[in-house]
Amino acid sequence: MGQEAFHQYYQDLYGDRWRELHAALISPVRCTVAVVNPFCRDHAWRSKVSGTASPEWDAILLPQIFSEVPFPAPSTFGLELYPYYLLDHASAIAALLLNLTPETLYAxxxxxxxxKSLVALFKQQGPVAALLNEPSQDRCRRLKSNLSLYLPSNLMKDVTLTSYDGRRFGLHRPDSFDTILLDVPCSSERHVLLDQNELAHWKPKRSKLLGELQFSLLCSAFSALKKNGQILYSTCALAPQENEKQIERLLKKRPGQVEVISHPLLEKYFEKRPYGYLALPDQQGMGPLFCCLLKKN
Ligand SMILES: C[S@@+](CC[C@H](N)C(=O)[O-])C[C@H]1O[C@@H](n2cnc3c(N)ncnc32)[C@H](O)[C@@H]1O
Structure with a gap:
């Protein structure tokens, strides 16, 4: 039942494209990239993974992003810090849209x-005053462990970890942050497709319910943002209801106070949506990832 409804729902949204998109979503091939940790100064690990790394993305992204899979799972290779972080190529691009500086406050x-925050900090390569929030205790522990595996202790002193519901920041920290990453919980259809149990229980109202949480988070981020600040809103959802429709809602709620802005990386690697940009595995060979950069006027 859930499976049939799922296919019908996305067939209606994507039409003829759905067949190929579905095939790409369930394909085991993913465009994982290894983003090199600039804080790991010892390069001895490179000889241990040589043969798998190709500097294909050199010219376009960070100087050191390697994109061939299978890339070995990161470990310290006997060093103090992990030398690279593995993530989907679209997520790495999204993180590079964030411009963090020592003078600004990032959340x-x-x-x-x-x-994504680690890649943004790798890009900055220096101290950033950052607030990283994650309400789930288990996931917060994982976040803390990842930060300590990838960042030197002198950088960690500028990073604050909190565990609140993100919907609270708008009220409690209005006009506070220069840059906010809002990588919201979403339908993650790729994961649903790969999990028979989830697929069997899937319901069309899933996007609508998540959409309410996403919009509350977006409004909270908007209130917590300083004037001229930027929000990067992202999801790994296919449903427009969780993507461009959320942006449309914010533009309607805050007319003249917020604008969608573009970025050359989005223009080059993503496809344009009515608001924001989308990368899908059938055509862009990465993702799914929806991204929209917003500026507060
Ligand atoms: C897509 S994941 C974030 C991935 C992360 N940005 C990264 O790049 O590694 C979404 C996260 O939002 C968290 N979350 C769920 N409800 C939330 C809420 N009300 N406020 C803030 N975060 C929430 C989830 O626990 C999950 O860890």
């Missing part, structure tokens, strides 16, 4: 396990 409201 990640839904932070665990921490991949």
């Amino acid at each position: 990640d409201f839904c932070a665990a396990p921490g991949g």
Whole structure:
């Protein structure tokens, strides 16, 4: 029942594209990239993974992103810090949209396990005053452990970890942050498709219910953002209800106070949606990931 309803729902949304998109979503091939940790100064690990690394993304992203899979799961290789973080290529690109500086205050409201914030901190390569929030205790522990595996202790002193519901920040920290990453909980259809139990229990109202949480988080982030600050809203959902429709709702609720902005990386690697950009595995070879950069006027 759930499976049939799922296919019908996404067939209606994606039409003829659904067949190929579905095949790409259930395919084991994923575009995982290894983002090199600039804080790990010892490069001895490279000889241990040589042969798997290809500097394919050199020119376009960080100087050191390698993209061939299977790439070995990271470990310390006898070093103090883990030398690279593995994540989907679309997520790495999204993280590179965040411009963190030593003068600005950065927040990640839904932070665990921490991949995108780590890549943003790798890009900055120096101290950033950051608040990383994750309400789930288990996931917060994982976030904390990842931070200590990848960041030197002198950087950690500028990072604050909290465990609140992200919907509270708008009220409790209004006009506070220069940059907010809002990588919200979402339908994660790829995971649903790969889990027979989840698929059997899937219901069309899933996106609607998550959409309410996502919109509350987006409004909270908007209130917590300083003037001229930026929010990066992202999901790994396919449903427009969780993606561009949320942006549309915010634009309607705050007319003239918020604008969608573009970025060359999004133009180049993602497809344009009515609001924001989407990367899907059938055409972009990565994702699913929806991203929208918003600026507060
Ligand atoms: C897509 S994941 C974040 C992934 C993370 N940004 C990364 O790149 O590694 C969404 C996270 O939001 C958290 N979350 C769920 N409800 C939340 C809420 N009300 N406020 C803040 N975070 C929430 C989930 O526990 C989950 O860890």
